[in-house]
Amino acid sequence: MTLYYSTILSTNCKHFFGYAVWASISYRWIWKLPGPQKFRLFIWLCDNSSGRGEMSPIRFLTVLWTVWTTRNPSVINWVKMNTDGAAKGNPGLSSFGGVIRNSIGGWELGFMGKISYASNLVAELWAIREGLQIAWEFGYRHLIVESDSTVALQLLTSQDTNFHPADTLVRDCKALICRQWAIKLQHVFREANQVADGLANLISSNANSLYVLTNPPSRIKDALLADVRGTLFQRM
Known part of the structure; x- marks a missing residue:
């Protein structure tokens, strides 16, 4: 009726x-x-x-x-992606990681992988590129991207990087950013990027591998919970 x-x-x-x-x-x-x-x-x-x-x-x-x-539907629909990259030796064996969380800090998905040989900057850009690709494939269309690498963010907002050694990675990231979605790039201090850092240092598989995680690994749950609670860390 x-x-x-x-x-x-x-x-x-x-x-x-x-x-x-x-x-x-x-x-x-x-x-x-x-x-x-x-x-x-x-x-x-x-x-x-x-x-x-x-x-x-x-x-x-x-x-x-x-x-x-x-x-304010856009505020509710936005998700945040934190990324991080690390190189043992700079350059050296490198890894990267990232996490996507919803508007209240809840885990959506994570990712981590290894690069055979790279610098810290390349690892940071690699993490952003892989994260953008994963976020797009999983259907996210309102994304805040946070990285603790000021140089990486400057390159992504620079008009001309033709002669930079990481130009190919920068172009890949820019091509992904220019797709039909809303992207915000933000800098975050390393102390507030613990989850992504933990994922970047967690992987121990062979080179050039990538893993997408639907559930948070137990070793980074404390850092994830600290972020949700808004725990403050002293800058070193």
Whole structure:
């Protein structure tokens, strides 16, 4: 059986002139809110549920959260990717790692791999490139990319890197960034990049390997939990 909005409104009004109140000036603000009709109806029902035109604190907070998430969907849909690269000897045997987390810091996926021989900068750029490719393939379209390598981020925002030794990697990253999605590049201090650093140093397989992780390894769970809690680390 289909219930129309008018039926729901008349059923849930707690006073005789329900329709008059619904059409009155005092409720026009509800029907002008952005979002689908069911969202506005939900707020109206909350406002009328007590029969006094007042909402309980819990209902009021629920309404505020609904309004905020409706008017700010991009904030909720963004995910953050932290990347890191390391070279033993610089240059030397290199590895990289990264993690993608949702808006509340929860694990989405991670990745880690090895490069046969590279510098720290190449490892950092390699991590960003692989992370961008993985994020695209998994369907993320609003991505904040954080790296503790200032040089890598400067290269990715530079207009001309033709004569830089890492130009090929930089071009690969820029090509991925220019796809149809929203990307933000941000610098993060090493102390706040512990999860990606842990993944970069965790891998012990053969060279030129890449692993995508749907669950966090046990050895980096403490760092992951510290990030969620917002634990502060002293800079060395």
